[in-house]
Amino acid sequence: MSVIVLAGMIGAGKSTYTTLISSELKSKAFYEHVDDNSILEKFYDDPRRWAFSLQIFFLNTRFRSIKEALVHRHNVLDRSIYEDALFTRINYEQGNMSEAEMTLYTDLLDNMMEEIDGMPKKGPDLLIYLRGSLDTHLERIKKRGRPFEQVEGNPELMNYYKRLHGRYDDWFAEYDKSPTLIIDIDEINLEREGDKVLVMQKVKEALKKQQQHV
Structure with missing residues (x-):
């Protein structure tokens, strides 16, 4: 039973990697709710109004996904609950969320993590960090073409991306829920x-190594 989670900034290619890995491993794919998320576009238009609502939406859906994933046989998640606090912290620091909202969110997240810790399988088998330069992420954001994600004429959004990108390595350094694998998206x-083929070799080797240490 292998549970794999993808991690990385907006535009890293998590959904594409999830599709590839889940197909190759014949596992179930769990995707981030974007197309059916009525709050996401509103957040980009007015982050101070919608940041808290958006983070609660994502926290709820990711909690549901990780609970389901941890009892399935094989699955891959294109983003997990483990990154949520980073996005919320950035929104708080940029003034998009109040201190009261940040406290409420943190308490709720802590409660959810306690629930996960109490499950027979307490975490994923592997976290794959898609790491790349800010330019690579911005190129991919532009290429996929969601209008509300574009930075042209939106310095506030560009600042959000810069701050988020600048904090990901620190978040990854503190992650301790499972073994990890870094994939350089500037090169791959x-x-x-x-x-x-190379990516799947790396993934299978990392899973094999993890299983040998169980």
Whole structure:
């Protein structure tokens, strides 16, 4: 039974990697709710009004996903509950959330993490960090073309991306729920067949190593 979670900033390619890995391992894929999220676009338009609502939406859906994932046989999640606090902290620091909202969110997250710790399987088998330069992330955000994610003419959004990107390595350094694997998205391009093969080799080796230590 292998539970894999993808981690990385907006535009890292988590959904694409999830599709590849879940297909190759014949496992279930869990995707972030974007297309059916009525709050996301509102957040980009007015972050101070919608940041707290958005983070609660994501926290709820990711909690549901990780609970389901930890009892399934094989699955891959394109983002997990473990990163949520980083996004919330950035929104708080930028003034998009009040201290009361931040406290409420943190208490709720702590309660959810206690629930996860009480499950027979307490965490994923592998976290894959898709790490790259800010330029690479911005290029991919532009390429996928969601209008509300674009930075042109929106310095506040650019500042949000810069701050988020600048904090990811620190978040990853503190992550301790499972073994990890770093994939350099500046070098790896899943549009190249050889890179797909290379990624799967790395994933399978990391899972094999983890299973040997269980």
